[in-house]
Amino acid sequence: xxxxxxxxxxxxxxxxxxxxxxxxxxxxxxDSLNWYQQKAGRAPKLLIYDASRLQDGVPSRFSGSGxxxxxxxxxxxxxxxxxxxxxxxxxxxxxxxxxxxxxKVEI
Amino acid sequence: xVQLLESGGGLVQPGGSLRLSCAASGFxxxxxxxxxVRQAPGKGLEWVAGISGHGGSTKYADAVKGRxxxxxxxxxDTLHLHLSSLRADDTAIYYCAKDITVMPTIRGAYFxxxxxxxxxxxxx
Numbered sequence: 001x002x003x004x005x006x007x008x009x010x011x012x013x014x015x016x017x018x019x020x021x022x023x024x025x026x027x028x029x030x031d032s033l034n035w036y037q038q039k040a041g042r043a044p045k046l047l048i049y050d051a052s053r054l055q056d057g058v059p060s061r062f063s064g065s066g067x068x069x070x071x072x073x074x075x076x077x078x079x080x081x082x083x084x085x086x087x088x089x090x091x092x093x094x095x096x097x098x099x100x101x102x103x104k105v106e107i
Numbered sequence: 108x109v110q111l112l113e114s115g116g117g118l119v120q121p122g123g124s125l126r127l128s129c130a131a132s133g134f135x136x137x138x139x140x141x142x143x144v145r146q147a148p149g150k151g152l153e154w155v156a157g158i159s160g161h162g163g164s165t166k167y168a169d170a171v172k173g174r175x176x177x178x179x180x181x182x183x184d185t186l187h188l189h190l191s192s193l194r195a196d197d198t199a200i201y202y203c204a205k206d207i208t209v210m211p212t213i214r215g216a217y218f219x220x221x222x223x224x225x226x227x228x229x230x231x
Binding site for chain 1: 142144151152153154157166167168169202207211212214215216217218219221222223224
């Protein structure tokens with residue numbers, strides 16, 4: 001199975017900060033990397049697919065980059081609504097689709 | 108508007124069985140693969156099983172293979188997950204998720220819609 005490792009596991013930030021989360025794959029997954037946001041008690045929501053493509057309706061302050069084994073999710077100016085847990089997911093080889101362990105963004 | 112509504116969760120004893128359902132609406136059900144993804148309390152996301160648009164292809168995570176069965180009913184636009192030989196470590200919120208492709212394991216796929224989840228608790 002492809003292992004996905006996110007860093008950091010959690011971070012503290014303030015409204016207006018730029019935040020970057022990193023996701024590393026255990027092998028080359030080209031650009032088959034997706035990012036989801038999950039708020040407490042809610043279902044995950046797709047933010048970014050194919051490493052850098054913004055899902056419809058997602059604010060442009062979110063961006064994704066990377067290829068191969070190193071990827072990142074950036075939030076250019078953190079808003080109150082962005083405090084949540086973020087997960088990366090590889091879609092290169094399945095089964096299984098695998099997720100990172102999550103990064104909790106908190107105040 | 109795409110909607111996915113799970114049901115069927117509850118408390119079950121170890122070794123028991125349960126059937127989860129996910130009622131889908133707002134899209135052509137047979138055009139898209141569907142998956143179940145679970146989340147143990149306080150833990151991350153774990154893909155469990157996937158099924159093709161017409162139901163002819165299924166895939167499972169090793170942790171559930173031989174114990175869980177994914178199926179779908181195109182007459183009612185409903186996705187099912189039959190859970191058997193349940194163990195304590197199967198305790199989780201189970202989400203159904205819509206894929207963007209018709210097959211469950213196509214490279215580059217992702218889940219664009221998720222249900223609200225249903226809780227399965229395995230305990231004596």
